[in-house]
Amino acid sequence: MEEKRRTLGYICPQCRQSVAASRSLFSLSVGKMKLPCPCGKSELTVDYLGSGHQITVPCAACGGEHRASLTTSQMMGHRILGFACPERSVDCCYIGEEGAVFAAMKRLEETVDKLEARKEEESPFLDEMIMSEMLGEIRDIAQRGDISCSCGSKRWGLEVHYSSIELRCADCAGKLRLPAATMEDLADLCAKPRLVIRGGKS
Ligand SMILES: [Zn+2]
Ligand SMILES: [Zn+2]
Ligand SMILES: [Zn+2]
Incomplete structure (x- = not known):
């Protein structure tokens, strides 16, 4: 008797190897089937829900996880099915003939x-982690009302560059440049209770 089989494949977002x-x-139709990466950090799962199979796949393109539902005839009836990442429009999973x-x-x-x-x-920042931490910290300081200009203004704008952040006073030519490239830059910012823009002369 010929057993019906399907090959399932994805790329592990953690270690980037193909898992297939x-x-x-039968094994796709009894509760939960897992297809783990040998690195142990990701797995594709197929849950059988009675009406169909729900596939949950880790996505190497966006780092997230996507779900798709298939009936048994959809699952078995195609030479190959591909699921695309909705964010990056790159395939993240295949099911079909080996x-x-x-x-x-x-x-x-x-x-x-x-x-x-x-x-x-194409990364817009030298270090995205540092940049996002620093922007979060500036947001916190701003929420406390602790950003001002030496001209007396509390109106300011923010410019984000590749490896720095610049605060500009809205009422004078004042600027405050904060480097945003290293852990030290982040630590410096976190140590500041308030930010004072050096006011320029208008
Ligand atoms: Zn892996
Ligand atoms: Zn994705
Ligand atoms: Zn000012």
Whole structure:
């Protein structure tokens, strides 16, 4: 008797390797089926809900997780099905015949590699983590009302650059430049109870 099988594949967002395996229709139809990455940090799951299969897949393109629901006939009736990340419009999961899935996974690996390389090049900030921490800290200081200009104004604007943040007084030419590239820059900012823009002469 020929057992119906499906190959499922995704790319682990943690270690970037392809994870693919073949499962019988039976094992896809009894509660929860897990397809973990060998690194142990991600897994694809298929929950059988009676009316169909709910697939939850970790996404290497955006780092999130996506869900899709399939009926058994959809699951079994296609040579290959691909699910795309709604954010990055790159495929994140394939289900189908072994050969078709492995071929698609190979193409996907290249796409994800390119996406990764471009993401680094196109990053608008030298260090996104530092930048976002610093912007959060500035927001906190602003909420306490502790940002002002030496001209007396409390109206100001903010400009975010590649590795610095600049506060500009709205009422004079005053500026305050805060470097935002390293842990030291962040620590410096966190140590300041208030920010005073040095007022310029108008
Ligand atoms: Zn992994
Ligand atoms: Zn995604
Ligand atoms: Zn000012």
